[in-house]
Amino acid sequence: MEQFIIPLDYGTLRVVWWALMGALLIGFAVMDGFDLGVAALLPVVARTDAERRVVINVVGPVWEGNQVWLITAGGAIFAAWPLLYAASFSGLYLAMLLLLVALIIRPAGFKYRSKFEGTRWRARWDMLLCASGVIASLVFGVAMGNILQGVPFGADPATLRPVYEGSFFALFNPFALLAGVLSVAMLVTHGAVLLAWRTEGPVAARARQWARGGAVLTALLFALGGVWIASGIDGYSITSAIVTDGASNPAAKTVAVSAGAWMQNYERWPLAWAAPALGVGMALLTALLVSVRRNVLAFVASALAISGIILTVGLSMFPFIMPSTLDPRASLTVWDASSSHLTLWIMLLVTLIFLPIVTAYTSWVYRVMRGKVTEHTVGDTPNSY
Template identity: 60%
Template sequence: MILHELLDYDTLRVIWWVLLGVLLIAFATTGGFDLGVGTLLPFVAKTDTERRVAINSVGATWEGNQVWLILGGGAIFAAWPPLYAVSFSGFYLAMFATLFALILRPVGFKYRSKRESPRWRNNWDWALFVGGFVPSLIFGVAVGNVLQGVPFRFADDMRIFYEGTFFGLLNPYALLCGLLSVAMLVMHGAAWLILKTEGPVAERARHYGSLAAFAAILLFALGGIFLAAGVDGYRITSEINTVGPSNPLFKTAEHAGTWFANYGTYPWLLIAPACGFAGAALALLSMRARLEVTTLLFSKLSIFGIISTVGVSMFPFILPSSLDPRASLTVWDASSSHMTLFIMLVVSAIFLPLIFLYTAWVYKVLWGKVDEKAITDKSGHAY
């Protein structure tokens, strides 16, 4: 037996669909609180020392948290090449804006404290705000557009034609999803600040985090209602070939039905949206009860639930096409070859646990609060 045939092609495709979700959730739960802290920076910190407290709460870990974003992009490139090609070309300007904002973050971290000038530091503080807010918003806007269908098609020779515009991405439902993403990550950033700081910064984080948690619950509910009432889902209308070669044009599909069909077939999938609502609600209650660790854990649960809801609602679709439903990318027709997926799985089985262990060790070593005294006496903080 050939080694890669130990796992069926269809099983490998589902495994990599799950792993892509794991990587996205891992980035949202680690790099997400970095983005949330950046977005909260002008609101929770009023003095230079308070801002340095907030910045240093993520200063030791933000670089390592970007690993999950890189792994997610790499997984899309290697495991789902058509998805990478369509999304990164069709959303080019949006991706460019996101990358520009993400580039501002390391520059802001590194240069903010190089000079004592209040104007200099204030400008970099706003750069950190942009570096947190813009990616948070655009990630959600992208998901909102994916749920509605993206205007692309394939020619018979598999050339990609994208017929959308940048401003076309900024439609009402996509903006609602963008605001949900911002609220979700602001809640998470606030939970992190509550855990890692004390005094005025933690108190303000508790206040704004409570508002963000409430907003996340409301926006998640509105997003679901809007999706049920105003956004038709997609469905495959031909026989599904789970073991054949990857070519989206081998199937037929239509823009009809609903994204909620999977919950009727598999009711246990309702665990995903339940986690989204329950996590945000419990995070809100934990903030008001002045709990720290549980607030962060419930915030992570909410992020898991919200992102998982998108994945299980769309399955098996990954990127539907509003121009030609037949061209929609699914789990069964947008993956790399059987051998490629197997080799990547073996590599992932070796290195992902190492990354998890190293990350856990880093957080254990760097556990503890950042206070103003440690900032003013320069006892080991970088920024």
């Protein structure tokens, strides 16, 4: 009966949801990433209160919809990958709390900044908005850096409940900080490209300078991270038979840890090199396009660079989604950390119905909000920030 109701086998559905999880992360990084980048740039691209209002109103009407990508990704992880959700959201609790505080500050800054016209009041909120963008971007990158290195967690053999034994400050190790700075550079570039596109005058000129520098820095840091992973970061590989359609049980496998193991997938699938090439190439192309003021193409190139960087992480680690340094056998993979066959199928049907609707609505909103944001348009709009 199950085979009749669910035409896709369990192993295929797991890979489909691994790909969908990656798509949601890319969607969040591209859509909400420029909000974080714009917030981080606020004090440096806008020097007067009028200019800062312009910058805030570029993202003010759309940031709430963009953040839905993060909420959707968290919900999808909870439903499709419950073991991953439990291990990451509970084990990395303090880092998640820091991220949550940063994300809470942003809407508060948008809403409260304009309540009073005092210079000191607005300057404080501007700095908090900047801090929220930098901290959130940094924490996202640090999290990815730690996942690539492995996270110190194990699993209770009876209940499979994840047990985390790491510390908050250990998360900020050298490689994770490199990944964090890369994340900041990547999202600042994305935000700067948007400002160069959607604003005019001095704000656009300063944003263009930040976009050029940020794009080149993104390419350099990404390449440096790749060399570091290939030569100095231990990777993981499954050494036992892989059961793609069995019940989720991370302990039912053996795992080897060795230097350079994260490069094995590029030997198996040479086409996977397209992902890191996309990350480096599109970042450098962003710098070129923004210099010649091809702003729309620069924004597309920046989005593709972000996609290439995130895809590189996913393809390098596949099938692992959260490796364990404490007990490599407890590492979570695509094959042993998912929900049931029926759950994944129902979620896929819901996604196929509602994702096109959400995408169409989002496209319509951006079409309505198209055009330059200037001091004149901000002044003429009574509900502007």
